[in-house]
Amino acid sequence: xxxxxxxxxTPEAFARRSSPDNEPHLGAWRLYHRSxxxxxxxxxxxxxxxxxxxxxxxxxxxxxxxxxGPYADTKEQLGGFIILELPSLDAAIEWAARCPAAxxxxxxxxxxxxxxxxxxxx
Amino acid sequence: xxxxxxxVHRAIEAVARHSYGRLVAYLASRTGDVAGAEDALGxxxxxxxxxxxxxxxxxxxxxxLLTTARNRLIDRNRHERVRERVHDGVYNAAAxxxxxxxxxxxxxxxxxxxxxxxxxxxxxxPAIDPAMHTPLMLQAVLGLDxxxxxxxxxxxxxxxxxxxxxxxAKIRETGIAFEVPEADQLTERLDxxxxxxxxxxxxxxxxxAGVDATGVGLTDEAIWLARxxxxxxxxxxxxxxxxxxxxxxxxxxxARRGADGRFIPLSEQDPSLWDxxxxxEAERELALAGAxxxxxxxxxxxxxxxxxxxxxxTGVTDWSAIATLYExxxxxxxxxxxxxxxxxxxxxxxxxxxxxxxxxDIDAHAANYQPYWAVRAHLLRRLxxxxxxxAAYDRAVELAxxxxxxxxxxxxxxxxxx
Numbered sequence: 001x002x003x004x005x006x007x008x009x010t011p012e013a014f015a016r017r018s019s020p021d022n023e024p025h026l027g028a029w030r031l032y033h034r035s036x037x038x039x040x041x042x043x044x045x046x047x048x049x050x051x052x053x054x055x056x057x058x059x060x061x062x063x064x065x066x067x068x069g070p071y072a073d074t075k076e077q078l079g080g081f082i083i084l085e086l087p088s089l090d091a092a093i094e095w096a097a098r099c100p101a102a103x104x105x106x107x108x109x110x111x112x113x114x115x116x117x118x119x120x121x122x
Numbered sequence: 123x124x125x126x127x128x129x130v131h132r133a134i135e136a137v138a139r140h141s142y143g144r145l146v147a148y149l150a151s152r153t154g155d156v157a158g159a160e161d162a163l164g165x166x167x168x169x170x171x172x173x174x175x176x177x178x179x180x181x182x183x184x185x186x187l188l189t190t191a192r193n194r195l196i197d198r199n200r201h202e203r204v205r206e207r208v209h210d211g212v213y214n215a216a217a218x219x220x221x222x223x224x225x226x227x228x229x230x231x232x233x234x235x236x237x238x239x240x241x242x243x244x245x246x247x248p249a250i251d252p253a254m255h256t257p258l259m260l261q262a263v264l265g266l267d268x269x270x271x272x273x274x275x276x277x278x279x280x281x282x283x284x285x286x287x288x289x290x291a292k293i294r295e296t297g298i299a300f301e302v303p304e305a306d307q308l309t310e311r312l313d314x315x316x317x318x319x320x321x322x323x324x325x326x327x328x329x330x331a332g333v334d335a336t337g338v339g340l341t342d343e344a345i346w347l348a349r350x351x352x353x354x355x356x357x358x359x360x361x362x363x364x365x366x367x368x369x370x371x372x373x374x375x376x377a378r379r380g381a382d383g384r385f386i387p388l389s390e391q392d393p394s395l396w397d398x399x400x401x402x403e404a405e406r407e408l409a410l411a412g413a414x415x416x417x418x419x420x421x422x423x424x425x426x427x428x429x430x431x432x433x434x435x436t437g438v439t440d441w442s443a444i445a446t447l448y449e450x451x452x453x454x455x456x457x458x459x460x461x462x463x464x465x466x467x468x469x470x471x472x473x474x475x476x477x478x479x480x481x482x483d484i485d486a487h488a489a490n491y492q493p494y495w496a497v498r499a500h501l502l503r504r505l506x507x508x509x510x511x512x513a514a515y516d517r518a519v520e521l522a523x524x525x526x527x528x529x530x531x532x533x534x535x536x537x538x539x540x
Contacts, residue, residue, distance in 0.1 A: 052288065053295050055249035066248035088299035089249055111296050
């Protein structure tokens with residue numbers, strides 16, 4: 001079975017991403033990543049870009065409602081994630097609008113943060 | 123270093139005013155990075171000051187600026203890739219390299235493509251906080267600085283500056299596409315662009331409310347943006363409707379203030395002071411828009427102003443035509459402004475009683491909307507409910523941002539009941 005770990009971070013933790021390489025915050029993430037890889041259980045994962053880089057897409061009464069900002073509601077819970085390779089945010093919104101969850105919940109589009117990943121996994 | 127000469131200053135100002143938006147749009151639509159394009163162009167303008175003072179103003183200043191800015195972008199991009207080890211992030215290093223190869227030769231300035239329309243759609247993109255659509259346009263397309271924009275929006279310059287930086291980071295980091303939306307999305311996306319342009323115009327029109335205030339709007343800038351849109355989207359009647367609406371409003375600029383700076387409401391304005399050329403242009407645009415047979419909010423609002431403008435010719439205001447147009451407007455776009463305007467028109471055609479009932483319906487949404495209180499006060503006075511009228515005037519005075527409008531409302535409050 002595959003399990004997804006969904007990582008919720010505080011604004012302070014997001015801010016610490018840009019700290020120097022030798023800072024304990026990144027060190028802890030590197031250590032954790034290495035232990036997952038060494039245990040042979042690591043499948044895939046990526047840090048996400050900052051929450052304010054999120055865009056939330058909903059379909060309500062057949063119309064697209066696109067909002068600046070991350071998904072923030074307590075009623076619906078995170079139910080999965082899909083990683084896509086696309087040329088622009090507009091293309092991602094296009095695919096998000098076609099996702100079944102857009103019609104009854106919401107789909108947040110947020111770019112991955114490959115530069116942060118590189119600092120953890122290298 | 124040679125002292126920059128006056129003619130160099132003039133040349134730089136002229137090309138900046140005329141071409142700033144086109145240059146930013148050209149660069150940003152190729153890199154996906156508005157802030158980077160602005161910085162590069164800013165550097166090029168500084169370099170021009172020295173270089174043109176020494177060597178003279180080049181034959182095509184625009185092409186010189188574009189080439190210089192483009193080279194800055196390419197240099198900076200290569201430098202940053204080394205320094206920060208930029209990986210395959212959304213920030214499009216490959217796009218900058220593409221720019222370096224130059225698919226279209228920017229050395230012929232009149233040949234380089236006009237991408238301002240794409241830039242306008244990016245500024246009013248649904249993934250950008252709607253409150254930032256207008257400020258982004260004013261900065262990226264017109265080159266206004268954050269302090270000037272902050273003044274127009276009555277917020278602290280540092281706050282505006284920070285929000286602009288954040289919005290541009292979102293454009294770059296999330297890879298918002300620089301493209302004109304496909305036909306199926308165009309109407310909706312264009313709405314956001316038009317709303318943002320209209321927001322630049324200021325508090326605009328509450329003519330029927332007797333409060334014909336432009337507030338702190340950037341009217342010339344808004345009209346200029348609408349002209350750019352109209353040039354690039356000649357088949358969209360709502361663009362012409364918006365242009366007509368703003369031209370009609372702007373035509374009354376001189377009539378809106380007395381010699382002593384006193385605010386004069388539309389109904390008391392001297393039509394001979396209205397700008398006949400602007401009115402004629404507005405009427406032409408409305409006629410062209412109407413030919414498309416696709417009515418919309420801005421066309422209706424433009425038509426309402428057109429009826430007001432008729433007074434210059436006929437000497438009277440056709441309130442029943444205005445009331446009919448407001449009915450249509452409220453059905454199409456039930457904004458607070460439209461609903462308050464409809465109530466004011468109903469009062470002119472029928473009576474204050476039914477008009478007040480219309481206002482009561484929107485009571486809950488209008489607590490901070492000054493024209494609502496001004497119209498309400500006026501109607502209550504007509505119904506001889508003087509205490510309530512005074513309270514409503516007080517609320518309108520409190521909410522008025524334009525000092526001339528505020529003192530007009532104060533005068534109305536203490537005027538002898540008619």
